[in-house]
Amino acid sequence: MPIQINMSVKGKEYAPFAVTVERGKIKEFARAIGDLSPFYLDDAVAKAGPWGDIIAPPTFPITFRDENADTGLLLRELGVDIGRILHGEQEFEHFKPIRPGQTYLCRLRVADIYEKAGKSGPMAFVVRETTVTDSDNDIVALMRGTTVVRL
C-alpha cells in the first residue's frame, strides 16, 4: 500500500538558525570526501593564499543544520519513514567563500512538493531551499535539495 504524504508542509518556512563554522569541521569534511586541497586543510598555505585562511569546499553547506531542532521533524511532518527517502537532486550557488569562525544565518523553506510516477512506482518529490547569509546580511550561498520519497 502506498503511503500518503502530507502536502500541507509545502511552503512551510522554518525558524532561522545560526551556524558557526568550525575550522576542524571543514578539514574533517574535506578529508571524508578525500579532497586534500591545502586550501581546505593547510592553515599555513591557506594563510598565504587569496583568502588569508582556509575556506570550505563547495558542498560543505550541506552540513548546516539547526542543532537545536529535532532532525526528524520534517520527515515526521511529511509522514515519511527515513528508509523511504533518496536524494534526487542538489544545487549550490556560491556568492562568497565560507570561512572558519564565521557565523551564518540559515533560512530553510519547503519550496515545493509534488508527486510523479517513477520507474519503480509512485514517488513524491520534496524540494527544500536554504538561504545562507553572513553578518553583513549578504547572501553567501543558496542550496536547493530534492528528496525523493518512495510512496
Place this chain on the structure above:
Amino acid sequence: MKYAKVYAEDIQIGSEMPALAKPPIQQIQLTRYAGASGDFNPIHQDAAFAKAAGMGDVFAHGMLSMGFVAQSVTDWLGVGTVRKLNVRFAAIVRLGDVVTCHGKIVAKRPPKDGDGPYLVDLDLWAENQKGEKIITGKATAFLPSRA
C-alpha cells in the same frame, strides 16, 4: 601556490577536464562522511536496515558523490572558482564501486565589465566502474584572465 589552476585563455568550448577516479567506496568512508556531514541515515551504515527498507544493502550518500564531482571541478579549475553546481543523482553507488568524474566546457562568457573574471559553464557526469552514469550535472565557474 596559485589557487586558480587554469586561465580563461587556456579553456575553449569542448575542453575536457582530466577524469578524477576516486578509490573504491568502503564502509569506513561512508561512516566518516556521516560524521563529517551530520547525515546519519542508517541506510548508509546498517545493512540490515537497508535490506528491510528494500534497498538490498547499504549505499553511499549522494552528497559524497557530489563532493567527488565538486573536487573534479576544483582540481581542474581551482579552489574557490565554483559559482554554481547542480547535480541529479542518477543511480545508487554501492560498496566497492569506483566513481570516476568527468566534465567538459559548454560555454564561455567574457567579463561583463571588461576586466573581471570570465564565466564558464560545464557539463558534468560521474560513472561507476561499469560505465553507468551515477550523476549528471552542471557547473558555472569563474576563470581569471591572463590579461
